Amino acid sequence: MELRHAPWTGPWILCLLPVLAGGQPLSAGEAAYEEQMVTGVRGRAVELSCGPPARAPPAVVFWSFVAGGMGPPRAVAVGSGRDVVLAPGTGALGRVSLRNGTLELRELRAGARGRFLCQGLFPEHSRLRVGYGAVLLRVLVPVSKPFIRPTAAAAAEGTPVALTCAVREGTEPLSFSWQHRQPRGGPSVSPMGLGGSGEELSLVPANRSHAGWYICTARNEVNNRTSEPVYLDIVYGPDEPAISVEPFSPEQGSFSAGEREDVVLSCLAPSNPPSRYVWLHNGSQVHVGQTYVLAAITRSQAGTYTCLAENTHLQTRTQATIVLTVYYPPAGSPSCSALATGDMQDVALRCRWLGGFPPARLRWVGPEEEEEEEQGVMGSSFSMATSIQPGSATRNGSAFSCLASHPALLQGAACGTTLWIPAGGPSCAAAATKGDEFVMLRCQWEGGTPPITLRWWDGAGQALGDPAPSTTVVVLSTSSRLGGQDYICMATHPLQATGTECRLRLDIPELEVARSEVVVLEGSVVRLACRQGGTGTNLGASMAWYNPKEQEVTTGLAKYHLEQGEAWLNLTIHDAEWPGDSGIYRCTAANAVGTASLPVHLRVERYPAPPNVTISRLRYTRARTEVRLEWRTQGTGNLTGFVVQRRPTKRPPRQAAGPWETAAGDIEPHSRDRRLGGLDPAVVYAFRILAVNHRTAGHPSEVQTPAEPPFEAYPAVTGAAVVGMLVATAASLLAVHCIARHRDTLPWLHNLLFRT
Secondary structure, three states: OEEEEOOOOHHHHHHHHHHHOOOOOEEEEEEEEEEEEEEEEOOOOEEEOOOOOOOOOOOEEEEEEEEOOOOOOEEEEEEEOOEEEEOOOHHHOOEEEEEOOEEEEEOOOHHHOEEEEEEEEEEOOOOEEEEEEEEEEEEEOOOOOOEEEEOOOEEEOOOOEEEEEEOOOOOOOOEEEEEEEOOOOOOOEOOOOOOOOOOEEEEOOOOHHHOEEEEEEEEOOOOEEEOOOEEEEEEEOOOOOEEEEEOOOEEOOEEEEEOOOOEEEEEEOOOEOOOEEEEEEOOEEEEEOOEEEEOOOOHHHOEEEEEEEEEOOOOEEEEEEEEEEEEEOOOOOOEEEEEEEOOOOEEEEEEEOOOOEOOOEEEEEOOHHHHHHHHHHHOEEEOEEEEEEEOOOOOOOEEEEEEEEOOOOOOOEEEEEEEEOOOOOOEEEEEEOOOOOEEEEEEEOOOOEOOOEEEEEEOOOOEEEEEEEOEEEEEEEOOHHHOOEEEEEEEEOOOOOOOEEEEEEEOOOEEEEOOOEEEEEOOOOEEEEEEEEOOOEOOOOEEEEEOOOOOEOOOOOOOEEEEEOOOEEEEEEOOOOOOOOOEEEEEEEEEOOEEEEEEEEEEEEOOOOOOEEEEEEEEEOOOOOOEEEEEEEEOOOOOOEEEEEEEEOOOOOOOOOOOOEEEEEEEOOOOOEEEEOOOOOOOOEEEEEEEEOOOOEOOOOOOEOOEOOOOOOHHHHHHHHHHHHHHHHHHHHHHHHHHHHOOOOOHHHHHHHHOO
């Protein structure tokens, strides 16, 4: 379809219709007129049809427009089949197009509101029929996004406030609705009863519940739009403060807390803007803020606390005051003790827990099976509680408790004691002070409640010192009269019908030695053992050894070595010598009441002298670099080996002989010969041999020089002679045998040899 723009006027259409009809018959008398109402929305599309939709499209159509329904028409478009011509200025109506006789207006504009006229030729039964029509077009404008205009963004509580919802455009009639949302969020609600639901919302008078976000929605028959939320702030307060205390412990006219507790003071005074809070303690400012935390509160922080709430915008103030009492228990925990009283026949149960505010209430409770009865008998008191318990009426192992209660303690406190007698009995010991000036008698029996009472008595029944619990010590001056004396420690307890005792005797030390006489050979290691014996008290006796010269043996001497234990002392003598180490050794032990001594006789004997040795053979070998030495011993003796010595024999005149050198020193005692090498053939050596035992050497043998080796030709000559003799003898025997057999042949030889 071709669209063209051309100048066009409405009256000309009547002249052109016969031409456009193509010579077809025209039935103008049968023309029909139709009028319809069409509504369009600005910016959208609308179609205007020429005639009923069921009718065939017109062969020729002409559209014109009367703005506002008044005034002369203006051509819009004319079309015949695919040929379409648009009149100039149609852009004021929107984007105009013509198709099959229907006028389409897209992106509709407000200027298109008015009357559109349609004139067309409609083919019908081989003829053209003229049709007329009018379309009254309403153009609706959508409502624009509304906006809210409050009379004041912030208003004081009690003053009137109005909010207006305004729109810039929109086809009337318009309607409005309002939504209110709390300042901290939440669902939007319709503000019923707030002064109407039109474009203006009246809040008369405004209160704190009116604060929050306001939204308005504008509607018409086309659409609805919602405004952006607008916040309305209502300024008020502060109200009278309300003070809360955690933990909550109300007293008459005040609050209380336990010392060392964390106390949180909170103040709430509704206000907008929020209140500024100031805390006063006894009239002095201590904190700024809504919450005041007293971490681990102390007794000095008790008193009055005032909360001042201030609205800085309205310059208004309110205040509230409370009294805080701090309870604190006594320091530590209650202490329980049990003491023997009434000449050691009764037990005094004492419970103490001093201090605190108010003082702690204490009461004693007996064993579980008697608890109800004891509570009525013992009663209660403050800070201190004492109960006397008869020892004869109390079983061993009976438990008693002291219960303490205090306002600052949630569960109270308690201490307990169990009356019992320790197992076993007292143990006695005696010890001497340094220098043995005094003797201390110590008696101990720990355990028990109340503790065991101990006291010393001498053998004559006289008390020594004062009675004491668990441990008692008596100091006696050192004297020889203490030796052999008995001392008794008596132990008593209220739950025990009869006392228990232990005894000890102060004795002079008793000594024991392993052997009273020791015999060793010289060079040996001797160990002399000495220890304390007996069953008496040694009072820490000091032990010592004395040598035959009555000198005390100390650890600084290299020859002696001491080994000491709690009740023994051993002496070791290294490399015993004859006769210097022989003699009487004494072991001594001394304590505060006397001294003991035991002798040990040590006899060091010498080894027997080794036997004498003689050289039986000493000869060079053929090369003269070695000698073969043989010897023998004379007599018996203790042998540990032999030593062979050598030295050169030739020396310059008037020069002493050289020293003897050891040629062999590791010869076993059972050996009797040795081959010695390493000799210089040009030197003539002298040799001697000695027998040795563990410590001494015997007399050296005679000095000898090695003999020359035997001549090597003698055996050959002797052998040759013997062989010759044997050959001659064999020949003679053969000759004699031949003469004997041939008597007749050699008669004279036969007679010469065999006549006899």
